[in-house]
Amino acid sequence: MPHSGHVTVTKIYEFAYAHRLPSYQGKCAQLHGHTGRLEVEVCGGEAGGTPYPGIVVDFHDLKRIMAAIVAELDHAFLNDVLNDPRYADWAGKHLPAVRDEEGRSVYAPTSENMVRWVAHRLHAAYPGLQVVRIRWWESSTSYAEWKAC
Numbered sequence: 001m002p003h004s005g006h007v008t009v010t011k012i013y014e015f016a017y018a019h020r021l022p023s024y025q026g027k028c029a030q031l032h033g034h035t036g037r038l039e040v041e042v043c044g045g046e047a048g049g050t051p052y053p054g055i056v057v058d059f060h061d062l063k064r065i066m067a068a069i070v071a072e073l074d075h076a077f078l079n080d081v082l083n084d085p086r087y088a089d090w091a092g093k094h095l096p097a098v099r100d101e102e103g104r105s106v107y108a109p110t111s112e113n114m115v116r117w118v119a120h121r122l123h124a125a126y127p128g129l130q131v132v133r134i135r136w137w138e139s140s141t142s143y144a145e146w147k148a149c
């Protein structure tokens with residue numbers, strides 16, 4: 001094949017969220033909101049069925065896969081999402097803890113931590129999905145990226 005390489009497909013989601021960074025020295029310590037943008041790039045995998053020939057992952061499958069995850073994020077207070085007891089085992093192994101203003105150990109919903117959370121949720125829900133890259137846009141000029149490497 002003269003032009004080798006990999007084909008990937010990407011889906012993009014937009015949603016609103018609120019968060020604050022506990023004990024952060026600066027404006028982000030205050031409760032505030034963002035219009036977030038999430039990009040999920042996949043290169044294959046069984047996402048609930050065998051893809052049509054020539055298709056990497058059916059966009060409809062990816063949409064269904066992501067619906068539950070985006071629903072957890074949309075119009076949510078991300079401090080509560082990230083510190084939900086359901087994710088405590090995972091967070092304890094993969095995220096740095098910070099102290100909140102009351103001295104409790106918590107996980108801060110930075111873009112970097114949230115993109116890790118999305119990668120974890122995707123893998124846990126659909127281990128066969130081959131995720132290449134996830135971008136969490138906090139604004140039109142800033143994103144954190146998770147890459148499979």
Ligand SMILES: [Zn+2]
Nearest residue numbers: 019028032034
């Ligand atoms: Zn923010």
